[in-house]
Amino acid sequence: MKRDNLIRKLVEVVGATHVLTGEDAMSPHLVDWRGRYRGSAICVVQPGSTAEISAVVATCALHGVAIVPQGGNTGLCGAATPNPDGGAVVVGLARVNRIRSIDPANNTMTVEAGCLLHDVRAAAAAAQRLFPLSLAAEGSCQIGGNLSTNAGGVQVLRYGNARELTLGLEVVLPSGEVWDGLRGLRKNNTGYDLKQLFIGAEGTLGIITAAVLKLFPLPSATATAWLAVASPSAAVILLGHLQDRFGAALTACELISETALHIVRRHVRTGSELPASPWHLLIELSSGDDATAMHEALTSFLAAASDDGRVDDAVLAQSSEQARALWALRENIGEAERREGPSIKHDVSLPISLVPEFIALADQALGAAFPDLRSVTFGHIGDGNLHYNQSKVDAADNAAFLTARPQVNRIVHDLAHRLGGSISAEHGIGQLKRDELPRYKQPLELDLMRAIKRTIDPRGLMNPGKLL
Structure with missing residues (x-):
């Protein structure tokens, strides 16, 4: 049978241990994190290198079988879940997880797609550098998935999202060919910037297997504060004042309603005493300056903002433990909602x-x-x-x-x-918002997107049913 022959070929590529076929073995890979989408698959393949991914994709292409790339499976739009028809192969990337190199002088690191975001950040920190992409799911999401969905997170304000943090990519194309675009260059004016086609494409054009990421100096000073504000309008005004005063040192500014905070308190144990308020801001400053001077500057700013009514109340973290506790309130909103x-x-x-x-x-x-x-x-x-x-x-x-x-x-x-x-x-489009796009995208935009898809993936084998 065609199915059995395909599985035998895939076993030859990655070994029997790394081809999952039983319902129990495949089940975690067939449902999304929120439990909203459940699909079916011929098998789940777990290659261990770019060469193996290339061979897997080429084998699937030869058999005319669709491919669903899957990273940490933490997405919120069903982009990594196979369709219910069971005609696709899921390609899991967890084993492709090496930190290939770190170049502190160039402020870059080259990592494989299956690396956990937490591990990427930790490796950068060990080299006295910062990789600033930070998400609540960083202990389970993988960098390939982050790039495929153009992840944002809490520090976009200062550092930008995944697009701005990526200098080069390595991608396995739908044919199985490998495009090596792993260049650590900030200037490369030699035509189309091909990497940007794959970032945010949700695996519909190819499988990202490795990336050259931007690094930054590791901040020596941070200051974190929780502010009570009267309204979203007051929050926007205060954001402008913070940017005027602290410039690029303002790393994060998070708006949180009292309703959101309430459900976190109900479902997640917290030790933070916070002022009662209909709206809250969580802000963070970071720089290479002296920590004491930064705290004093923020204290002075908040005192003036309190005196003139821009801030109703404020809690300034006095230690890294207190700062982590404040961030835990923000980062646990999604988990608290899930429990709710x-x-x-x-x-x-x-x-x-x-x-x-x-x-x-x-x-x-x-x-x-x-x-x-x-x-x-x-x-x-x-x-x-x-x-x-x-x-x-x-x-x-x-x-x-x-x-x-x-x-x-x-x-x-x-x-x-x-x-x-x-x-x-x-969060991307995935399955969740796919049918919404025609209402909000110009027809020309959609035509251009479809033309790109047809050019790179003419047989429509790469993550079908997602995005377009």
Whole structure:
């Protein structure tokens, strides 16, 4: 049989141990992190090198079989979950996980796609360098998946997202050919910047197998503070004042609603005493300056902001342990939401100046359409990325509420689009938002995307059913 012959060929490439075929063995790879999508597959293959990935892809191409690349499987849009038809091979990248090199003088490191983000950051720190991409899932997400979804995180404000942090890529194309673009150059004006085609493509054009990443000096001083503010408008104004005062030293600025904080307190043990407030900001400064001077500067700024009413109250971390405790409150919102129960989640981006208007108008429109609605609102206000999630106050009502997802999405996405925003800031499209794109993308944009897909993957074998 064609299926059995394919599996035999894949075993020849990677060994029997690394070809999973039984339902129990494959099951963790067939469902997404949120449990929303479940698919089926011929098998799950776990190659251990770029050469093996190339051979696996070439074998699948020879048999006309689709390929679903899968990193840490922590995505939120179903991009790494195979379709239910069972006709694809899932290619897991966990074994392709070497730190190939670190070049401190060039401020770069070359890593393989299966490296955990935490391990990439730790390796950079061991070389007295910073790799600034930071996510709540960094202990389980892999750098290849981060690049494939153009991950953002909490430090985009200062360092940019995955696109800005990548200098070169190595990619296995749908034919099995390997494109070696592992160049640690900041200037290379020799034509199209091909790496940008694959970053954010969610594995639909090829499999990222390695990357040259930008590094930065390791900050010697940080200062973290939790601020109570009256409203999102007050938060945006304060953000501007922080940027005026501290410039690039402002590393992160996170907006958190009291509703979001409340569910974290309910589901995650915390030791932090925080001021009561309808809205909160978590800010971080970092630089190579003296730590004492930075704390004094931030203390002085917050005192003045409190005196003139820009800040209602503030907690300034006095140790790294206190700073980690404050960040844990922000980073555990997603886990607390998961424990709370199902909700309708949105990942929108907006011009920073229009974030307050979006929240006000969306709250009003959704409240009118759905009584007893609760919005859990938080996000990276420093770059205009808002996580805006809806559920019923009574969890028992959520099963019925989830059937209203199309109506809720229409209200939220139409408003974001009308205000010049995007329906996906950092989570990607995957399966979740694939059918939404034609409503918000210009037809010419979609035609260009499809043309690129046809050129690089003419048979449509690479991660079918995702993005387009």
